[in-house]
Amino acid sequence: MTPGDATKITNSSSNSQASSSNPDTGKVYLASDATADQSSHCLNIAAHQYQICWEVLNVTGYLNDWILFNEKKCNYEDMGFADCFLYIEVGGGANCTSFTGRSQCSPPDARTYVGRKNGAQAYYVAFNIWNIQNWFFTYYMAVGGANGLAADSVNTIARTLNLPLPKQFAIIDLLAGLAFALGLLSPSGYAAALPVLGQRIEGFAAQAPGEYLLRAIQNTPTLSRNLLEKGSLSETEVQIAELSSDLARIVSQLQTNIQNSIVLIMSNSSVFFDFVQDGFFSTQIENLNTLTQNVTLSLNTYIVSQALQDDDVIITRALDTDINELQLNGSALHYDTGCGHGYDEWGMCGSWWYDAPNRISYGLESLKAMLNNYTDPLESLFNQGLTTPELLFKNSQFCADAAGSSQGNAPGTALTTAAGMWNTECISNMKICTWDLGALDTEREFTDCEREASFAQEGCGAALEIVQAVMPASYIGPWLTDPLYQGVSCNHWDKNMGSPG
Numbered sequence: 098m099t100p101g102d103a104t105k106i107t108n109s110s111s112n113s114q115a116s117s118s119n120p121d122t123g124k125v126y127l128a129s130d131a132t133a134d135q136s137s138h139c140l141n142i143a144a145h146q147y148q149i150c151w152e153v154l155n156v157t158g159y160l161n162d163w164i165l166f167n168e169k170k171c172n173y174e175d176m177g178f179a180d181c182f183l184y185i186e187v188g189g190g191a192n193c194t195s196f197t198g199r200s201q202c203s204p205p206d207a208r209t210y211v212g213r214k215n216g217a218q219a220y221y222v223a224f225n226i227w228n229i230q231n232w233f234f235t236y237y238m239a240v241g242g243a244n245g246l247a248a249d250s251v252n253t254i255a256r257t258l259n260l261p262l263p264k265q266f267a268i269i270d271l272l273a274g275l276a277f278a279l280g281l282l283s284p285s286g287y288a289a290a291l292p293v294l295g296q297r298i299e300g301f302a303a304q305a306p307g308e309y310l311l312r313a314i315q316n317t318p319t320l321s322r323n324l325l326e327k328g329s330l331s332e333t334e335v336q337i338a339e340l341s342s343d344l345a346r347i348v349s350q351l352q353t354n355i356q357n358s359i360v361l362i363m364s365n366s367s368v369f370f371d372f373v374q375d376g377f378f379s380t381q382i383e384n385l386n387t388l389t390q391n392v393t394l395s396l397n398t399y400i401v402s403q404a405l406q407d408d409d410v411i412i413t414r415a416l417d418t419d420i421n422e423l424q425l426n427g428s429a430l431h432y433d434t435g436c437g438h439g440y441d442e443w444g445m446c447g448s449w450w451y452d453a454p455n456r457i458s459y460g461l462e463s464l465k466a467m468l469n470n471y472t473d474p475l476e477s478l479f480n481q482g483l484t485t486p487e488l489l490f491k492n493s494q495f496c497a498d499a500a501g502s503s504q505g506n507a508p509g510t511a512l513t514t515a516a517g518m519w520n521t522e523c524i525s526n527m528k529i530c531t532w533d534l535g536a537l538d539t540e541r542e543f544t545d546c547e548r549e550a551s552f553a554q555e556g557c558g559a560a561l562e563i564v565q566a567v568m569p570a571s572y573i574g575p576w577l578t579d580p581l582y583q584g585v586s587c588n589h590w591d592k593n594m595g596s597p598g
Contacts, residue, residue: 120162126155126218137143142220143207144329151221152378159218160373164366179226186219194363202230224375226363232378233359239389240351254401254483258474260408269345271396272327298441299450322338323358324351340540373443395524398484402493402525409464410471411528415573418534420449422457423573430577431588432568435472443486448472448570450486461489462530467551468588470570484525491523503545504528532574540573557587 131153139150171181177194193202205223210216255262328350424437435447449458461471496505505526532544542548553566568588576586
């Protein structure tokens, strides 16, 4: 524990008051607005652990007072914070501060704390010490397990999408992709779905600690710099042909960064508090297989996103539009959308992926070849487990929203170490353009992107008296739905044209 830690922690919480009395024998720590049900659940430490219990039990106040009372003793013993806490509360050595990548703390035994005044509070501190250390251990192993991504994966992605191999990858992009992949895949969604700081969590539902690394990093810029330390990685770019060997070195560097990070967390009570203050690590971690799959899937998604961007492919979207419903509800559509048969297991229908909760239809469009259809390639990517529609489309949407633009930043390219400023939803950061659903002219195509020179060009139905204007495969707008354009537009589904892709 470093000098001044106690002051910093005290100032960060309105629930605590400076005290020199022993928190294990002094006042009772319990939130004044805690319900009887909440108190009952949280005081029963032999049962499950809950995120909400950190607040219900006012563990913040307890921990502040504990540090103030024990600071001199911890400094005298020359221990890190975690080991000092366990030494005083449990007795004996703990070795939770030292971390070699293979060592793990022992989980706290609830029986040690039962029957003690404020024993539940002490237990939750001990549980967080173990859970954070164990989570980082699992993270360390998962990153190593994700090392299976090799040049073959890149070749498969490029071949499936019928694209040239993507450009070389920036070292910092791959490092950031690995470092923050875990926060992007979890049962509760994405980092953007996390509650804002200070927002009370009412329920007892289990949360996903993979997301909480991101929140802790927002509170702890020093940790973010540790995780993105390049170390001996002097090169700035990774060549595609060398991705397999270079990725092994990147993984090794990140594992070293993880090792240094856990020592920092466990040694310094202020950094530890940044992790625990919202109760995010008061629930059980995900298992190793899940984390390994998540890291690999995120890296693959980053490569898919980058390969598409390198070939001038963008994401298009139509707001408040269910393309399957549009095909079936009697609307006088001017050409066959390729939909109308419902959505498959991936939420795909024809060229579109449908975000049902938000009623948004997404698609891909090549700015080089407007008629390219990506239905089959996308289905193949999803079926091979290389990415998911949520990661490809929705992460790009989160990324753009976070940047306040039609496109966000790739991993590592515009991250700041200022507290609260991390934008980590950018494993996929494709440009997103919104179809103009109301314009009745050929000059408008998107509401938020520039018009393409090739939009509405003459090019199909040339044998007919009316030469028809070509629409992209993922187009939804007046050329499809407005009577003014009836019979004068087509896309690749029309006239048995087929897909040039």
